[in-house]
Amino acid sequence: MENKNTQSRRSFLKSSALTGGGLMLSFTWLTSFKSADKMATLNLPEQWAELNGYIKITPDNVIKIFCPNPEFGQNVMTSLPMIVAEELDADWKNVVVEMGPHDNVKLGPQFTGGSNSVKMYWKPLRNAGASARQMLIEAAAQTWSVPATEITTKGGVLSHSSGKTAKYGEMASKAATITVPKDVKLKAVKDFSIVSKSQKNSEGLKVVTGKPLFGMDYRVDGMLIAMIQHPPAFGMKLKSFDASQALKMPGIKDIYSFKLYEEGYEQAAFDTRTFNEMIAIVGNTTWEVMNARKKINAQWEPITETKEKVNGFGGRKIENIVPAGLESTNAQLAKMQEMAKQPAKQLRKDGDPETAFKNAAVVIERTYNAPFLAHNCMEPMNFFAHVEADKALVAGPTQSASWLEPSLTKVLNLPADKIEIQMTRMGGGFGRRAYSQFAYEAARISQKMKAPVKLIYTREDDMTYGIYRPMYTATYRAALDVNKNLIGFHVKGGGIPENPVHANRFPAGAVDNYLAEGWEIASNVTIGAFRAPRSNFNAAAEQSFLDEVAEAMGKDPIQLRLDLLKRAKENPVGKNNEYDAARYVGVLELLKEKSGWGKPENAGKKRGVAAYFCHNSYAGHVVDLVMRDGQPYVEAVTSAIDCGVVVNPDAAINMVQGAVVDGIGNSFYGALTHKDGVAEQNNFHNYRMIRHNEAPKKIDVHFVQNEIDPTGLGEPPFPPVFGAVANALFKATGKRFYNQPFKMETEKKV
Amino acid sequence: MAKYNLKINGKIRKVDIDPSTPMLWVLRDHLDMPGTKYGCGMAQCGACTVHLDGTAVRSCSLPVSAIGKGAITTIEGLSENGTHPVQKAWIEHDVAQCGYCQSGQIMSAAALLKDNPKPTDADIDNAMSGNICRCGTYLRIKEAIKTASKN
Numbered sequence A: 001m002e003n004k005n006t007q008s009r010r011s012f013l014k015s016s017a018l019t020g021g022g023l024m025l026s027f028t029w030l031t032s033f034k035s036a037d038k039m040a041t042l043n044l045p046e047q048w049a050e051l052n053g054y055i056k057i058t059p060d061n062v063i064k065i066f067c068p069n070p071e072f073g074q075n076v077m078t079s080l081p082m083i084v085a086e087e088l089d090a091d092w093k094n095v096v097v098e099m100g101p102h103d104n105v106k107l108g109p110q111f112t113g114g115s116n117s118v119k120m121y122w123k124p125l126r127n128a129g130a131s132a133r134q135m136l137i138e139a140a141a142q143t144w145s146v147p148a149t150e151i152t153t154k155g156g157v158l159s160h161s162s163g164k165t166a167k168y169g170e171m172a173s174k175a176a177t178i179t180v181p182k183d184v185k186l187k188a189v190k191d192f193s194i195v196s197k198s199q200k201n202s203e204g205l206k207v208v209t210g211k212p213l214f215g216m217d218y219r220v221d222g223m224l225i226a227m228i229q230h231p232p233a234f235g236m237k238l239k240s241f242d243a244s245q246a247l248k249m250p251g252i253k254d255i256y257s258f259k260l261y262e263e264g265y266e267q268a269a270f271d272t273r274t275f276n277e278m279i280a281i282v283g284n285t286t287w288e289v290m291n292a293r294k295k296i297n298a299q300w301e302p303i304t305e306t307k308e309k310v311n312g313f314g315g316r317k318i319e320n321i322v323p324a325g326l327e328s329t330n331a332q333l334a335k336m337q338e339m340a341k342q343p344a345k346q347l348r349k350d351g352d353p354e355t356a357f358k359n360a361a362v363v364i365e366r367t368y369n370a371p372f373l374a375h376n377c378m379e380p381m382n383f384f385a386h387v388e389a390d391k392a393l394v395a396g397p398t399q400s401a402s403w404l405e406p407s408l409t410k411v412l413n414l415p416a417d418k419i420e421i422q423m424t425r426m427g428g429g430f431g432r433r434a435y436s437q438f439a440y441e442a443a444r445i446s447q448k449m450k451a452p453v454k455l456i457y458t459r460e461d462d463m464t465y466g467i468y469r470p471m472y473t474a475t476y477r478a479a480l481d482v483n484k485n486l487i488g489f490h491v492k493g494g495g496i497p498e499n500p501v502h503a504n505r506f507p508a509g510a511v512d513n514y515l516a517e518g519w520e521i522a523s524n525v526t527i528g529a530f531r532a533p534r535s536n537f538n539a540a541a542e543q544s545f546l547d548e549v550a551e552a553m554g555k556d557p558i559q560l561r562l563d564l565l566k567r568a569k570e571n572p573v574g575k576n577n578e579y580d581a582a583r584y585v586g587v588l589e590l591l592k593e594k595s596g597w598g599k600p601e602n603a604g605k606k607r608g609v610a611a612y613f614c615h616n617s618y619a620g621h622v623v624d625l626v627m628r629d630g631q632p633y634v635e636a637v638t639s640a641i642d643c644g645v646v647v648n649p650d651a652a653i654n655m656v657q658g659a660v661v662d663g664i665g666n667s668f669y670g671a672l673t674h675k676d677g678v679a680e681q682n683n684f685h686n687y688r689m690i691r692h693n694e695a696p697k698k699i700d701v702h703f704v705q706n707e708i709d710p711t712g713l714g715e716p717p718f719p720p721v722f723g724a725v726a727n728a729l730f731k732a733t734g735k736r737f738y739n740q741p742f743k744m745e746t747e748k749k750v
Numbered sequence B: 001m002a003k004y005n006l007k008i009n010g011k012i013r014k015v016d017i018d019p020s021t022p023m024l025w026v027l028r029d030h031l032d033m034p035g036t037k038y039g040c041g042m043a044q045c046g047a048c049t050v051h052l053d054g055t056a057v058r059s060c061s062l063p064v065s066a067i068g069k070g071a072i073t074t075i076e077g078l079s080e081n082g083t084h085p086v087q088k089a090w091i092e093h094d095v096a097q098c099g100y101c102q103s104g105q106i107m108s109a110a111a112l113l114k115d116n117p118k119p120t121d122a123d124i125d126n127a128m129s130g131n132i133c134r135c136g137t138y139l140r141i142k143e144a145i146k147t148a149s150k151n
C-alpha cells in the first residue's frame, strides 16, 4: 500500500537553483515527527527541531546527499543517504555522500547516540527524497508537455511512454523552478530497491586505503601537538609543578597549568568535569611532547568536597556534590553492600509485593555486581582547535557537536556564529564522545598558544581519565507460590553514582505484585553513557535471574519468558510498560526457531539464552559455550532482532555481530578498578579486550521481518549478550556467575 | 638528532630526527602519512602495524634508529587504490565499522598471507590476535582473509 505523506506545519522543503545549474533541495529533518515523541526520546530543546539537510543534483547527474550525523561505525553515512536515494529513485551508484557541516542554528542537534539516527531521520529523509523525485517528474512533464502522471522513474532516469527519457541531472535545473509539493507519495516497503538491500559502506574504500578520516588524522600547517597531564587519581588535584627540565627538551613550546572551566562556570549536561586543573604540554611533535611530559615534576593533593552547578536538559538546575576521598574498589563494593540494606527510593509498585513475599512458598534472592568499564574506543580522545582573537575552528571526533557549541561559546567567550565545528569520522564512540571536555581542553590550549593545536590523549590518558560505565549492583527477588507460580517480583538496584533500574521494563507488566527500587552513592569517579546505558547491566542481571527463576519453577527459560509476555500482552499489570509484548515474543519465537532451542540435536550444547528490549528495539541471543583447557569460550551465537525495517541488512548484521563480540568481551574481561583513586588499568596490557582467538566462530543473525518504521541497532543487541553468556556459563560449569567480569570468576572457580 | 634515509613504500624519505622516535610518529607527524594509527603505543593493539621487509611489526614500538636499510610498507603503500587482494576482500565483506583498527588489521593480514597463502583458522588467530577491534569485526576479518587467500 502506498503511504501518503503531507508536509507538516513548518516549511519542510525549500528548493533553489545551484550556481552552474541543477537543483538543491534543502529540508528540515525532523518536521514530520510528532514533536512530543521526538523531544521525549531526545531530550532536545525545541529550537533544535529545525534541521536542514540537502540533496543536490547537478546537470552532470551527480546526486549528493549530505549526512547530518557523523559516522562512528553505526553505518549512518551509508544508511541515511540510502533512505533519501530510495524515495528519490536514484541510482545508488551515482550518489555521493558527504559529511554535513555543523550549524547549531540551522542544522540542529547532529547528535549521535541513543541508537536514534535511523529512527529519527526515517520519515523526514523519505519525504525529502520523494519530494525531489516529484519535482523532477514535474519538470519533465513541462518540458515534454505530457501529464506528470504518465512519467515514471527508475535508477535516476525519467521515462515517458512515448519513449522520451532523461537523466535526473538533465531536469535538475528546471526542477529547481518547480514549487515544492505539499503531498508526496511514499513507496510501499515491498517496493524498496535500495533500502532493505545490502549496500556497501560509503567510506569503505577510504578506510582500507588509510585515508585521513579521523580526528587523529586532522592536520594543518603550523599545527602544534598538545597533551595534558591530569591528576594521577580521582579525588586529587594539582598542587604545584616544576617543568624547568621539561621545558628545555627539544621541540617544546610551552608547559603550563590551566583550568578547564573558570570559577562559577555552569556546566551543561554533558560538560562532565573530571579534573578542573591540568598541565598542558605543547610542542612540535607527538614524540617530543610525550618525552617532555615525563620530565615534569608535579605535586598533587587531595580535593575537598565541592559542589558543581549543572544545567540539565529542559533548564533543570542540578547541584552535584563531588565528595572528597581516594576511592578503592573493595571499599566501593563494601559501601554498596551497606547501602543496599538501607531503604531506597520506590520507582514502581504494582499490587501488594510485601504480602506476596510473605505468603510465598519459595523466595529466590540473588545479587549481581558489575564494575566500572572504560570505553576504550580504538581511537583515543583527541581534538583540533584553532582559536583566534575573534573566531575559532574546532574539528574532531564528537558525538554531540551541538552540545559542544554552546559550552564552547562560554569556555572561549566567543559568540556561536564565530565558532566553526567540523565533525570527523570517529574511531568508535560508544557514548564516550558525547562528553566533550577534550574539545574544550584543545580550545583552551589553542587560545593560550595563539596557534592551531591538536590535543591527543595517550591510551593511558584515555583509560585513566574516564567517563566510565558506572559500577552497579542489583538484588532481585522472586516469590513463588506452592504451585511454583511467580506471584511477586522485586528489584532493588544501586550504583556509583547512578542506579541502573529500568522500572517499567519487563518483567514489569507481567507480574501482579511488583516492586522496583533504586539508590545511589556519590563519587568523584566520573561516569557517563556507555553502549546501552544501564541496560548493559540490567540485561545481565535480570536475564540471569530469570534463568534461575525458570529453573526453580521447572520451566524452560524461553517458555517462562513467553508465558510472562503472554500475560503482559493480554492483561498487562500497571501502566507505563515501556515494551511491546508482542514484538518481544516475536524475537523469542524467532530465536527459538533459528537456534533449534530444545531440539534433541542441541541437547549436548552448553547453551544460554537472554533477550532484552532497549532503545526501541528487541534483541535476543542464544550462546553456545565450550570449555577448552578448563576455560570457557563462546563458540557460536544465534541472534534474533526486531528493529523494524532493516535499512542496510549486511551492515546491520555486522553491527549485531560486533555487539555480540563486544558483549562477550566486556562480560568476560571488562573491568576498571581503583586503588586509592588510581585506575588500576591504564593500557591494553592490563585492561583485557576480547581478541580474534576469543571471538565466536559463528554468529548467525536473524531479523524479524516486518514493515514497522525502523529503530536503532547500535545499542540493543549489546545488553542481552551478558545474560546469555552468564546462563551458558552455568550450563558449562554448573555454577552461577553473579559478578562481572565472568572470566576472572572462572579463573578462580573452574 | 640524526639523519635517516628511510625506504618507505618504495621511495626514499629523508628525516632529521631524534633516533628514539617510533616509526609510528615518524610516519604520522613527520611524513604526513596518517594511515598508520595510534592505539596504545606499547605493542598491544596492532593499530600501528606496518611491514618491515615484509614482516608485520608494531611501528609504535620500533624506533627509527632500528630501521637501517629495511624497507617499510604502510597501508598507503599496500596499493594506491585499494586493489591489493586483502583490501579488495575487506571491501567485499564490508568489514569496517568505525574503521580505526582496520589499517592495522589489513597490514597484519597481508603479512600473514604473504608467508602463509592458505592459513587455517588457527593460523589466522595466531597472526591476528595482536590486533584489537573494539567494534568486534573479527568474524568478517577472518572471512575476508579467507577470501583474499583464494586470490
Ligand code: FES
Residues within 6 Å of the ligand: B037, B038, B039, B040, B041, B042, B043, B044, B045, B046, B047, B048, B049, B058, B059, B060, B061
Ligand atoms: S599503537 Fe602500536 S600496537 Fe597499539
Ligand code: FES
Residues within 6 Å of the ligand: A073, A378, A427, A428, B096, B097, B098, B099, B100, B101, B102, B132, B133, B134, B135, B136, B137
Ligand atoms: S572497526 Fe572499529 S575498532 Fe575495529
